Amino acid sequence: MSIHVFVLEMKKLLRSLDGCIDKAVAYAQTKKFDPNVLMQSRLAPDMFPFVRQVQATCDQAKYAVSRVTGREPPSHPDNEQTMDDLKKRIATVVGYLDEYSEKDFANLADRSVTTPRWEGKSMTAVNYFVEHAQPNFYFHLTTAYAILRHNGVDVGKRDFLGQLTWR
């Protein structure tokens, strides 16, 4: 089994998040409020607002593939001002993940990953993916979804999971 199948899932879930933003915008139109109000919504005063949750979800996916394979990730300045900007950010990251295929994730056994925050420490590429990239990705993705849900947007588990691959 290759890490690539988990990357394909990240891509699907990013598209699901894009669909949840569409539902949020439609909800705002129905209730006649500015959809961009949701950008600054949060679940606790010392927790990131929706805009940062989406940016972080995108970054975790981007860093997951680039760090695991040893490539330089593209830079994104976190300057999104609208829900439409967030949809573009998601599309950019989905496009970036599209550049990766299963062969990029072969022979990871000797690869190490580190980040500037880790003060010289490192993890194996697999441990980084399993213990850091993926839990962080799901953390921010689910929190973004929960912020919309908390604000009354009509999203459900199916919007989160997306279409399953039947045998």
Added chain:
Amino acid sequence: MSIHVFVLEMKKLLRSLDGCIDKAVAYAQTKKFDPNVLMQSRLAPDMFPFVRQVQATCDQAKYAVSRVTGREPPSHPDNEQTMDDLKKRIATVVGYLDEYSEKDFANLADRSVTTPRWEGKSMTAVNYFVEHAQPNFYFHLTTAYAILRHNGVDVGKRDFLGQLTWR
């Protein structure tokens, strides 16, 4: 790479959730409210409360390993009344995951998974794990965490992620 590394991560995250419950109980004691009030807290009126989020997190982990390997999962009646009952439920599932080792996840290519809800449809074991079990696990785990955070419990990302394995 074996699915087992992702199972070990589920186990670690369940222990993290147990630690978050400890922090919730301590917070309740400091603020002098009954910690079991948090059992029925939710982020939206039509979303599961904390108790159901924790039960679902446990179930997703339990079903992940049992369905992928073709074993019969143990039954848990969802009758937890207190935060302490939830800690016991988590410990039970962690103990169940402890029964599995890497060899149990070998040769999954031909295995199919189905559930009573799928009306005869099935998924490959790997697709089930990647597209269903794991996203559902993280969905309920993160929502449980978010409910505590929303209610003022002093938990942070480190409490969620747990200890990383340095190289």
